Amino acid sequence: MRYAFFFLMLILFAAQPVLAADSSPQPPPPQLTIESASTILNGIQGEVVSVTPSEVPGLYRVGMKMQGKIYPLYLDASGRYLFSGNIIRIADRANLTEEEFRQLNPIDLSQIPLDDALLLGNPAAKHPILVFTDPHCPYCSQLHQVLLEAVKEHPELAFKLKLVPFKQSSKEITKTIICNKSIDQLEMAFAGKALPKPDCDTDAGDKNLALAQKLGIRGTPSLIMPNGLIFPGYHSLADLMTLIKENTPADK
Numbered sequence: 001m002r003y004a005f006f007f008l009m010l011i012l013f014a015a016q017p018v019l020a021a022d023s024s025p026q027p028p029p030p031q032l033t034i035e036s037a038s039t040i041l042n043g044i045q046g047e048v049v050s051v052t053p054s055e056v057p058g059l060y061r062v063g064m065k066m067q068g069k070i071y072p073l074y075l076d077a078s079g080r081y082l083f084s085g086n087i088i089r090i091a092d093r094a095n096l097t098e099e100e101f102r103q104l105n106p107i108d109l110s111q112i113p114l115d116d117a118l119l120l121g122n123p124a125a126k127h128p129i130l131v132f133t134d135p136h137c138p139y140c141s142q143l144h145q146v147l148l149e150a151v152k153e154h155p156e157l158a159f160k161l162k163l164v165p166f167k168q169s170s171k172e173i174t175k176t177i178i179c180n181k182s183i184d185q186l187e188m189a190f191a192g193k194a195l196p197k198p199d200c201d202t203d204a205g206d207k208n209l210a211l212a213q214k215l216g217i218r219g220t221p222s223l224i225m226p227n228g229l230i231f232p233g234y235h236s237l238a239d240l241m242t243l244i245k246e247n248t249p250a251d252k
Contacts, residue, residue: 032060032077040079046071050104055096056087063104070104072097106228107215116178116204117160118186121151125158127226127248132162132212134220135177135189136170139234143221144190146237153237157244161186164208164220172198174205 038048041064050063054074062073074083086097112130121128131147133140147159163186165174175198177185185195212222215230222232223240225247235243 037062072100102230107224114160117162118183121158122156128158128160130224131159132164132217132220132222134164134166134170135173136167137220140221141190143234149237162208164212165205175202178202178204
């Protein structure tokens with residue numbers, strides 16, 4: 001995810017001076033609120049819509065609405081320092097800012113056409129999970145095996161697969177699979193087998209590629225959960241089931 005605002009440099013930690021000679025109790029840091037953050041950022045175009053403690057000690061995540069999107073900025077508790085850019089958790093190299101951007105901007109699932117999607121699992125599932133996949137993507141092939149395990153162990157689940165030809169070599173194959181709406185042909189492609197030429201004229205793959213780029217999806221595989229949150233990359237079965245549980249609305 002690319003953010004076209006403020007600074008491009010990432011700042012991970014802000015060091016605080018320690019006065020060893022002063023053992024007196026220190027007052028607790030002030031609590032940042034939407035009102036106080038709005039006052040601090042008054043000179044910046046945009047609307048403060050949320051303030052929550054960030055994972056980084058001493059920083060608050062501020063959701064700033066600008067041009068129809070909500071961007072995560074970071075303020076220290078005093079409101080004297082503004083941080084804008086990617087914060088990386090070193091332990092697992094996770095980009096916390098990208099994750100927070102996705103959380104602040106869930107996808108409107110009604111805007112995603114599904115007429116070309118391949119169904120894997122229960123056609124009556126109430127909350128299908130969308131999967132953006134590429135027939136020539138090795139990690140997509142690995143995730144597909146996990147999806148097969150998931151629907152076998154949990155027959156109530158369904159995945160709707162959108163073929164996105166990020167790889168140039170996938171364009172013709174994508175047309176063939178979409179023309180036939182064939183899970184079998186997708187699995188043949190994952191196995192490296194040759195497919196026949198497409199027997200219809202479709203631009204669904206190109207449209208899916210444009211849609212993925214519009215949604216900020218830069219690669220495959222990527223999952224879109226029922227609550228609209230995007231989770232890129234491969235996931236083990238255990239991790240996948242956790243994601244589904246945490247990001248699927250409870251049935252009333």
